[in-house]
Amino acid sequence: METRTRLGLLLTCAAVLGAGPAAAQGKTAAAPAATATPETIARGDTLFHKSGLCFACHGTNAEGGVGPNLTDADWIHGDGSLEMIVATVTKGIPKEAAKSKIAMPAKGGSSISDEEVKAVAAYVWSLSHK
Numbered sequence: 001m002e003t004r005t006r007l008g009l010l011l012t013c014a015a016v017l018g019a020g021p022a023a024a025q026g027k028t029a030a031a032p033a034a035t036a037t038p039e040t041i042a043r044g045d046t047l048f049h050k051s052g053l054c055f056a057c058h059g060t061n062a063e064g065g066v067g068p069n070l071t072d073a074d075w076i077h078g079d080g081s082l083e084m085i086v087a088t089v090t091k092g093i094p095k096e097a098a099k100s101k102i103a104m105p106a107k108g109g110s111s112i113s114d115e116e117v118k119a120v121a122a123y124v125w126s127l128s129h130k
C-alpha cells in the first residue's frame with residue numbers, strides 16, 4: 001500500500017511537470033493575436049482546402065487562380081504579415097480595392113469562425129515563410 005501511494009505521488013508529480021510547458025503553450029495560443037504554431041498551420045491547411053473554400057479561387061496549391069498566388073513574396077494588399085493576412089481574410093476585398101477588379105468575399109464567402117480565420121491565415125503565412 002505504502003509503495004503504491006508513493007508511486008502514485010511520483011506519477012502525479014511527473015504529470016504536473018510534463019503539463020508545465022504544454023499549459024504555457026496553451027496560454028500563448030489563447031492570446032488575442034494569431035500565432036503560427038505547427039498545430040494552427042496544420043489546421044489552417046485543412047480549412048484552406050475544405051470548409052474555408054480558399055482553394056476554389058487560390059488553387060489547391062495556393063499558387064493562384066481567380067485569386068492571386070499566396071505562396072510568393074508579392075503582396076497586393078499589405079506586407080504579407082500574419083496580422084495583414086488575418087485582417088484581409090476577415091474583411092475580404094471589395095471589388096473597387098481589388099487589383100484584378102475581382103472581389104474576395106469576407107472569409108472567402110465561407111462560414112468559418114474568427115478562430116478558424118486565424119488558423120487559415122497562419123497556413124497562408126507559412127507558405128511564404130519557410
Ligand code: HEC
Nearest residue numbers: 052053054057067075076077098099100102103104107108
Ligand atoms: C471567390 C474567390 C475567392 C475565395 C473563395 C477566396 N479568395 Fe482570397 N482573394 C481573391 C481575390 C480575387 C483576391 C485579390 C483581389 C485583387 O485582385 O486585389 C484575393 C486576395 C487574397 C489575399 C491577399 C493577397 C495579396 O496579395 O495581398 C489573401 C491573403 C487571400 N485572398 C486569402 C484567402 C483565404 C485564406 C481564403 C479562404 C478563407 C480566400 N482568400 C478565399 C479571391 C478569393
